[in-house]
Amino acid sequence: MKLEFTKMEGLGNDYIYVDASRFHIPDPAELSRRLSDRHFGVGADGLVLIGRPESADFSMQMFNADGSEGAMCGNAARCIGKYVWDKGLTSKRSLSLATRSGIKHLSLHIGEDGLVDSVTVGMGSYRIVELQRELQAGGKPFRGTVVDVGNPHFVVFCDGAGAINPAIAGPEIEKSFPGGINVEFASVEEPGRIRMRVWERGSGVTLACGTGACATAAAAVALGLCTSPCRIEMDGGELEIVCEGESLLMNGPARTVFEGVVEI
Numbered sequence: 001m002k003l004e005f006t007k008m009e010g011l012g013n014d015y016i017y018v019d020a021s022r023f024h025i026p027d028p029a030e031l032s033r034r035l036s037d038r039h040f041g042v043g044a045d046g047l048v049l050i051g052r053p054e055s056a057d058f059s060m061q062m063f064n065a066d067g068s069e070g071a072m073c074g075n076a077a078r079c080i081g082k083y084v085w086d087k088g089l090t091s092k093r094s095l096s097l098a099t100r101s102g103i104k105h106l107s108l109h110i111g112e113d114g115l116v117d118s119v120t121v122g123m124g125s126y127r128i129v130e131l132q133r134e135l136q137a138g139g140k141p142f143r144g145t146v147v148d149v150g151n152p153h154f155v156v157f158c159d160g161a162g163a164i165n166p167a168i169a170g171p172e173i174e175k176s177f178p179g180g181i182n183v184e185f186a187s188v189e190e191p192g193r194i195r196m197r198v199w200e201r202g203s204g205v206t207l208a209c210g211t212g213a214c215a216t217a218a219a220a221v222a223l224g225l226c227t228s229p230c231r232i233e234m235d236g237g238e239l240e241i242v243c244e245g246e247s248l249l250m251n252g253p254a255r256t257v258f259e260g261v262v263e264i
Contacts, residue, residue, distance in 0.1 A: 010074075
């Protein structure tokens with residue numbers, strides 16, 4: 001079968017997007033592993049299948065580069081908003097998106113060219129699971145906040161997060177939680193602006209993580225380190241996160257990289 005796909009990125013967090021209503025993928029986990037390979041495949045952080053369920057306007061099923069299935073990806077949610085508008089699959093600027101972590105709501109912002117240039121995602125509620133948890137990784141102590149934003153995160157506030165290599169402690173911290181966890185290293189650079197680097201469960205070091213930015217903002221507000229809104233600066237760019245009570249709004253760009261066809 002010749003499979004049509006679209007490579008898209010949100011702040012450098014790149015996925016391969018497929019319209020699952022047109023193409024039946026019998027083993028998406030294996031396909032994600034194959035196509036995500038940056039040397040022998042298309043190259044991406046994973047694979048995203050876009051469906052059309054009865055419960056929402058569209059649905060998202062996302063697989064990490066290692067084939068594991070994720071519950072939610074904020075950057076992918078924004079890219080789906082751009083995908084369905086730019087391809088004429090919807091004329092609605094407010095959409096509902098079904099994910100494994102519940103229904104998310106997208107507000108599309110249209111540029112002068114008539115295409116989507118940014119998307120605001122209603123991420124829903126979040127929960128501070130543990131305000132402060134201490135653990136050891138690589139023989140060093142780490143103190144972080146455990147946050148559930150539809151998927152789990154461990155947010156460590158430190159000095160100079162931009163200079164930290166998440167691959168050093170990230171894998172061990174990830175595996176210290178049953179089922180694994182995403183790990184963020186963050187530092188408050190100035191009022192309202194936080195620098196963050198991320199180790200993503202199933203993908204490793206990525207340029208950005210939308211749910212990780214949300215978790216970092218929620219942890220910062222809970223710890224009194226930042227007030228809402230927060231600007232979260234990652235390797236791939238910046239997101240604005242608004243904490244409204246126990247809910248989160250995320251706003252940021254989405255971009256199409258290229259279209260392609262691969263034989264599977």
